[in-house]
Amino acid sequence: MSLTDPKTYFEDFTVGDTYVHSRGKTVSETEHQWLTHLVMNTAQVHFNHAMVAADPKTYIGGKRIVYGGVVLSTVLGLASEDCVENAIAEIGMDNGKHANPVFAGDTLFAESDVVEKRDAPDRDDAGIIKFKHRGKNQDGKVVVEIEREVLIKKKAKWLKH
DSSP states (O other): OOOSOOOOOGGGOOTTOEEEOSOOEEOOHHHHHHHHHHTTOOOHHHHOHHHHHHOTTTTGGGOOOOOHHHHHHHHHHHHHHHHSTTEEEEEEEEEEEEOSOOOTTOEEEEEEEEEEEEEOTTOSSEEEEEEEEEEEOTTSOEEEEEEEEEEEEOHHHHOOO
16 A cells, blocks of 8 residues: 555554555665764674675675664654654554665665554544554565554544634
8 A cells, every 4th residue: 555645644544554655765875884873883793894894604795784773764764754744752662673684775665564553541632553664675675674653643633624
């Protein structure tokens, strides 16, 4: 399913729907390096080309791996227009998994399943949607998965007629 109106409210989601998000994003070498430094991740597998190239059995073909936080953030960003345009708050993320490595130059895509939908216990203007987001690379391999709960506006309380 692809949405034509990204202003998605709680009522618009149906459990069991899958959204294949239309945009993709190629992770550049500059973004990989800059963002990984920005969040102060110092793991050498992200920065030390000589080390990973010298040991390709240990370091996946001798290539530096894009930091998983960059991968996850990119996939969540790709899903945001269709899934959380009307979010009020992030509630939580669980069961995250990095299934395959991402390298600079890879293009990421996102898909989202609506797993659960329920009223918020303490407010009548919003409900809780649980998504399962998947990020895939240009070859269709799943690179990251995570479950995410979001508080999303209800139409009747937010739309002015």
